[in-house]
Amino acid sequence: MADIKQHFWDDMVHRWAGLYAEAFPKHGDISTQNFWGYAFVIDHVWDPPPGEDADPELPETRVLGAFGISGYPVNPKNRNIMRRYLGKSSRVYAEYGPSYDKGHFIAHATGGPIDANLFPQKREINRGWSKEGKRYREMERFVAAHPGIFVFSRPIYSDLGSCPFEVEFGYCDSKMNWRVEVFPNR
Template identity: 40%
Template sequence: MEARVTIFDDAASSAPNPAGHAALADHLDRTLPALLTQEYGAMAGTPGELLTMRFDAPDGSGAFIRTLFDHGAEDRVVAVWGVSRAEPAGTRDTSRMAGFLGGVWSDTYPGDDRGHFFAHTMGGGMDINLFPQDAHVNRGGLWRRMERYAAANPGTFCCIRPVYGAAGWRPTELDYAVFSLPPEPFGLWQARFPN
């Protein structure tokens, strides 16, 4: 299932070396938007109005999440990236999540969970961060191992990119990249998942 996803290799290859944690996270935060926008434009034709939403952790940890969103005809997420932080699973607002498109979800997206691009346990939120995700991918295997790694190692830089093969906001595939940052040796763990 692991596949090389060139966009993440390109961002990593231009990284300053050696670099501290903050410098490398800053480099990826500055480099990825242009690469992601270019890839999305090729994937989806002419994109609509692309907006980047910034969510900084309120705890002063330096963790952050960026969401690149196509506010055009499709109204869909282009990519989500950021630095993980620890968030206890028990803090999830399950009633709000269950109410997200309640009454139409099971009929419209049978077999799909309300997946999180950036997992709740990594500091991800709701609303724009939720999408129709294949339940088998969301609940186990490599996807879950990557999420658990980032949650267990606050400060991990991650990027999740939906791949759209058709109109609408349900991706046909998902690219997931986890960058290990200093003081760990720099590394890139990436995979493409069917959806």
């Protein structure tokens, strides 16, 4: 698993950043940051200096991908903290409508953190209410039941907002079998 993680550090981060830069030539500073053992590739768009307007052609600060070796929940209390973090999903993601939750790029049950890890995710996917959602939740449950396997998530954006159009999600099990799927999010 360490070799796969290193491959993502060495190659996939650059590939993801390249694909993103092709789709969004005007972007912020792309960097990779660690949160609780997971790497997050982030396009950080800085606030303009006082008195200046934000550039309307720049995207919001957002995650381009996350990956790492699955573990255990960071803190059992995080579930309650997440419910309170930023407020109710219906208020936080009001611009996308009432059908969005605070989803995780990396599930909390596998050691995913709260802050950079949260994104507006279609409720039917996040909660497993649709056909695609059932597959998504099945994959998350598999990763949670098998700590120590490689997992990744890559949002695919269609506009300048922080809500992905699709989310590519995958893992590699202990026998080196990959499962990768793309899930709708709009």
